[in-house]
Amino acid sequence: MPKPLVEINGRPMIDYLLEHVSRAGIRDVVLLTGFDAGKIDDYCGNGSKWGLSLRTVAEKAPAGTGGAVLQALDGLHPRFLVLYADTIFDFDIERMTDYHEKFSPDATLFLHPNDHPFDSDLVEADDSDKILKIHPYPHPAGADLPNLVNAAIYIVERASLARLKNVPQKPDFAKHLFPLMLEQGMFLKGYRSPEYVKDAGTPERLEKVGRDLLYGKVAQRSLKNPVPAIFIDRDGTLVEERSHIKTPDELVLLPGVGPALAKLNAGKYRTVLVTNQPVVARGECDERGLKKIHNRLESLLGADGAYLDAIYYCPHHPDKGFPGERPELKIDCECRKPKTGLLERAKTELNIDFPNSWMMGDSTTDVMTAQRAGVKSILVGTGHGGRDGKWQVKPDFERPSLAEAVELISRW
Numbered sequence: 001m002p003k004p005l006v007e008i009n010g011r012p013m014i015d016y017l018l019e020h021v022s023r024a025g026i027r028d029v030v031l032l033t034g035f036d037a038g039k040i041d042d043y044c045g046n047g048s049k050w051g052l053s054l055r056t057v058a059e060k061a062p063a064g065t066g067g068a069v070l071q072a073l074d075g076l077h078p079r080f081l082v083l084y085a086d087t088i089f090d091f092d093i094e095r096m097t098d099y100h101e102k103f104s105p106d107a108t109l110f111l112h113p114n115d116h117p118f119d120s121d122l123v124e125a126d127d128s129d130k131i132l133k134i135h136p137y138p139h140p141a142g143a144d145l146p147n148l149v150n151a152a153i154y155i156v157e158r159a160s161l162a163r164l165k166n167v168p169q170k171p172d173f174a175k176h177l178f179p180l181m182l183e184q185g186m187f188l189k190g191y192r193s194p195e196y197v198k199d200a201g202t203p204e205r206l207e208k209v210g211r212d213l214l215y216g217k218v219a220q221r222s223l224k225n226p227v228p229a230i231f232i233d234r235d236g237t238l239v240e241e242r243s244h245i246k247t248p249d250e251l252v253l254l255p256g257v258g259p260a261l262a263k264l265n266a267g268k269y270r271t272v273l274v275t276n277q278p279v280v281a282r283g284e285c286d287e288r289g290l291k292k293i294h295n296r297l298e299s300l301l302g303a304d305g306a307y308l309d310a311i312y313y314c315p316h317h318p319d320k321g322f323p324g325e326r327p328e329l330k331i332d333c334e335c336r337k338p339k340t341g342l343l344e345r346a347k348t349e350l351n352i353d354f355p356n357s358w359m360m361g362d363s364t365t366d367v368m369t370a371q372r373a374g375v376k377s378i379l380v381g382t383g384h385g386g387r388d389g390k391w392q393v394k395p396d397f398e399r400p401s402l403a404e405a406v407e408l409i410s411r412w
C-alpha cells in the first residue's frame with residue numbers, strides 16, 4: 001500500500017494533510033505520485049471532497065523527491081509549498097507564508113528542534129536565520145551543531161528552482177537541491193517553529209503519531225493556540241553553576257535534567273530557556289562563542305532525547321567601566337532578568353499562555369522574574385539554591401532539583 005494511504009486512527013495519512021491545507025485556504029494541490037499511483041488517484045479524485053482542485057503527476061521513473069517537483073515545475077504556481085504525505089503536522093501555514101513574503105528568499109525551510117538531533121539533518125543559520133549550511137547526519141563527534149532540524153516543509157520560488165544549474169540525477173531537496181542553491185548564491189531562510197511536525201514513516205513512529213493525534217497534541221502545539229511554557233534558567237538549574245561559562249567545555253549538565261526535560265517535551269508545554277549572559281557585555285565571550293556553548297547544550301540534551309523549543313538570552317550588563325567590555329551592551333536593558341523582556345519576547349514569538357506557565361530557576365532573580373511576569377515559580381535547590389540574597393521574594397514552590405520540579409508540574 002502506498003504510504004499516503006496508510007491509516008492512522010482509521011483515516012489515511014493524506015486525508016489529514018489535505019484537510020489541513022484546505023483549512024489554511026490553499027485551493028490548488030498537485031500530488032506527485034510514484035509507486036501505485038492509481039490507488040491514490042482513486043482515493044483523492046479531483047480533491048472536491050476537501051474543497052480542493054487536485055491533480056496528480058505520476059513520475060515515469062523514480063526521480064527523487066526534488067526531481068519529482070522539478071518534473072512538474074512548469075505547471076506549478078510561482079510560489080508553492082512542498083509537503084510530504086508521510087508527515088503528520090499542524091502548523092500555521094499563513095504565518096509561514098507571511099514570513100516568506102516578508103523576506104523574499106528563494107526558499108524558506110521549516111526548522112524545529114527534535115528529540116533525536118544526532119541522526120537528523122541539521123541546519124546552520126546566522127543570527128537572522130539566513131541558512132549557511134545543511135549538515136546531513138552522521139555528524140562528526142564533538143561537532144556542536146544546533147538542534148535545528150529540517151522538518152521537510154518548504155516554501156519555494158518556482159523561478160529560483162528553474163534557474164538552478166548542474167542538478168544531479170534523482171535529486172533530494174535537503175541533500176542536493178538546497179546545498180546546490182546555496183552554492184549558486186541563492187538565499188535560503190530558516191523559519192523556526194515549535195509546532196508539531198513528525199514523520200510517520202515507520203511502524204513505531206506511526207503508532208506514536210497516532211497517539212498524539214488521539215490526545216490532541218498535534219493540534220494543541222499550533223502557533224494559532226496559546227500554549228503554556230516552562231521557562232528554565234540555565235546556570236545552576238540546567239547546568240552546573242560556574243561563574244561565567246565562556247567555552248563549551250565548561251558546560252556540564254546537572255544530573256537527571258535530560259530525562260526530566262524529555263518528559264516535559266512529551267507533555268503539553270513549550271520549553272524555553274531564559275538566561276542572563278553578561279559574559280557577552282563583559283567581552284569574555286562573543287555571540288558566536290555563546291552560540292557554540294548553546295549548541296553543546298543542545299547536543300548534550302539531544303543525547304538524552306530532550307530539547308528546548310527556544311533559547312533566549314540577555315547579553316547586557318548595566319555597570320560600565322571595565323577593561324575589555326563592549327560599551328554598546330553595557331546598558332540598562334529590558335531583558336536582563338528580573339526584567340521580563342525575554343519572557344515577553346517568547347510570549348509574542350511562541351504564543352505563550354502566561355497564566356498557565358511556570359518558571360524554574362535557582363536564584364531569587366528567577367523567582368522575581370516569575371512574579372513580575374505572572375507565571376508560577378519553582379525555586380530549585382541546585383546552583384545558588386535561592387541563597388543569592390538579591391531579592392526578598394518567596395517562590396510558589398521549592399524543589400531540590402529540576403527533575404523534582406518537573407515531577408511537581410506533571411502532577412499539576
Ligand SMILES: [Zn+2]
Pocket residue numbers: 314315316333334335336
Ligand atoms: Zn538585556
